[in-house]
Amino acid sequence: MIAIIKxxxxxxxxxxxxxxxxxxxxxxxxxxxxxxVLVWDEQQPEQKKAYPNFLGNAIANHLKLNSxxxxxSVKLDDPExxxxxxxLDWSDVIVWWGHVRHDEISVEKSKDIVRRIKQGDLSLIAxxxxxxxxPFVEAMNERTKMDFHQEYGELGNGSLEVNYVSPAxxxxxxxxxxxxxxxxxxxxxxxxxxxATVYLPISCFxxxxxxxxxxxxxxxLSEHPIAAGIPPVFVVSNTExxxxxxxxxxxxAVIFEEMWxxxxxxxxxxxxxxxxxxxxxxRPGHExxxxxxEPLPLKIIENAVIWLNSQxxx
Numbered sequence: 001m002i003a004i005i006k007x008x009x010x011x012x013x014x015x016x017x018x019x020x021x022x023x024x025x026x027x028x029x030x031x032x033x034x035x036x037v038l039v040w041d042e043q044q045p046e047q048k049k050a051y052p053n054f055l056g057n058a059i060a061n062h063l064k065l066n067s068x069x070x071x072x073s074v075k076l077d078d079p080e081x082x083x084x085x086x087x088l089d090w091s092d093v094i095v096w097w098g099h100v101r102h103d104e105i106s107v108e109k110s111k112d113i114v115r116r117i118k119q120g121d122l123s124l125i126a127x128x129x130x131x132x133x134x135p136f137v138e139a140m141n142e143r144t145k146m147d148f149h150q151e152y153g154e155l156g157n158g159s160l161e162v163n164y165v166s167p168a169x170x171x172x173x174x175x176x177x178x179x180x181x182x183x184x185x186x187x188x189x190x191x192x193x194x195x196a197t198v199y200l201p202i203s204c205f206x207x208x209x210x211x212x213x214x215x216x217x218x219x220x221l222s223e224h225p226i227a228a229g230i231p232p233v234f235v236v237s238n239t240e241x242x243x244x245x246x247x248x249x250x251x252x253a254v255i256f257e258e259m260w261x262x263x264x265x266x267x268x269x270x271x272x273x274x275x276x277x278x279x280x281x282x283r284p285g286h287e288x289x290x291x292x293x294e295p296l297p298l299k300i301i302e303n304a305v306i307w308l309n310s311q312x313x314x
Contacts, residue, residue, distance in 0.1 A: 035309040036070045037063055038091040040082055042098045043075040047287040055287055056097055062298045063095075063305065076101060083109060088116060092309045095125045095301060098133040099287060103170070110134035114142050120276030123308035125301060128240075128285030131203050131248075132171060139279045140201045141166075143249045143272050144182040148198050152186065155194045162196045174247055176206045181247045202247035205266070209241040212289055213260065217268060217296075221255045225307040226269065226280065226300060234296050240286035242266045248281075256300075258283060269300070278311055280304045 041056025051058050060073035072090075074082030081104070094113070098105075113135045116122040126136040145164065152160070167181070174181075185197040215236045219227050236258075243264040249272065256269030268283035282300060285291045292298060 034068055034070050035305060036090050036092045037072070037095065037305050038083075038087060038093070039063070039071060039073045039095045040097065041073070041075050042101050043077070044100055044287065046099075049288040050290045051287070051292070055285075055292055056095075058292050059095060059097075059298065059301060062292075063302060066302060066306075069305065076104060081105060081109070083113070085112075088113065088122065091122060092312060093123045093125065093305045094135075095127065095305070096130050096133060096135060097127050097285075097287075099129040102133050105134045107134055107138065110138040114138045114274065117277035117279065118142065118275030120313035123277050123312060124279045125304050125308070126279065126281045127301075128283055131246075131281065136279070136281070137201075137203050139272070139274055140203050140248055143274055143279075144198065144200055146274070147182075147249055148184060148196070152184070152194075152196060155186075155188075155196075159191075159193045160196065161193070162198060164198050164200055166200050167202045171204075172202065173204045173208075174202050174206050174245075178206070180245045182249055201249060205242050205244060205246045207241075207243040207264070209260075209264075210286060211241070212238045212286070213241065215239050215241065215284065216259050217284070218257045218259070219255070220257055220269075221253060224253065224255050225310075226255050226271070226303045228303050229299060230296060230303075236284050236291055236294065236297065238289045239284050239291055240289065242268075242283060256282075276313055278308055280308060 039056045039060040041054055043054045043056065047055045056075065057073050060071050063069050063071045076082065117124060117139060124135060124139060126133065130136050181199050181201045183199050187195045217234055217236060219230050219232050221227055222232065241260050241264055244266055246267055251267065251270035252273050253271040254267045254269065255271060257265060258268035259265045266283055270281045272279045284297050
């Protein structure tokens with residue numbers, strides 16, 4: 001009987017049972033090891049067309065089915081926008097959904113999130129139109145700067161001057177033949193001085209189509225833990241189209257690629273190291289499409305939460 005009790009305590013949620021008429025309540029032995037997941041959702045009214053209780057809550061409800069996860073669902077209109085210092089201290093992984101109110105999250109708060117990622121205290125999963133959210137943009141800016149210093153930091157013998165240039169317009173889609181950001185304009189002078197202008201990423205792409213047509217997703221890295229249990233090819237039945245080139249730093253891994261019948265394609269599951277932490281971008285979605293009621297996109301998010309947490313400095 002003792003062996004059975006220990007087994008139940010280790011592998012199951014709290015459970016009440018009776019032995020010789022005595023009631024026992026067992027708590028899982030590893031409660032402190034559960035992953036704290038913050039699902040952040042802008043919660044704009046358009047979501048109601050597909051998600052009666054909002055998109056973020058749909059994702060959170062799925063994640064709550066996993067007893068290894070502690071899940072908290074918050075929204076932009078919550079106190080301190082749902083991302084107080086206390087909440088961020090609690091969080092291991094943030095799943096972020098935003099669309100039309102990106103600029104209401106301050107750059108300072110976004111940089112704090114990126115600081116936590118760099119320190120290995122937090123990881124970020126950015127979904128769909130979150131490509132323009134301030135936390136994702138600041139993470140891509142930080143990765144661009146890290147890439148620059150890794151490649152060019154030794155130039156100039158101490159006389160390297162660097163100027164980082166943000167996009168001239170915050171929310172602007174690039175034109176098709178525009179030079180893909182980020183990119184570096186490097187100039188060397190006879191004096192030994194080196195000047196570099198680093199054009200930060202636009203974090204957008206030249207075309208989209210919100211017609212709700214299906215897409216086909218190909219798993220490129222089947223052995224990656226984020227792809228565990230995901231078939232080589234699957235269809236998202238109702239989604240929005242984004243088309244490459246995506247103006248972002250080169251990912252460390254592209255786990256999923258997405259295609260549409262007219263010929264568009266997108267790096268739809270991309271992963272970056274940001275210092276000691278990581279950022280995963282997963283593209284499928286649109287708040288009026290029921291993508292996050294479909295089992296495979298939800299499974300990918302769940303896989304990503306678990307794996308990203310395993311990479312933190314616990």
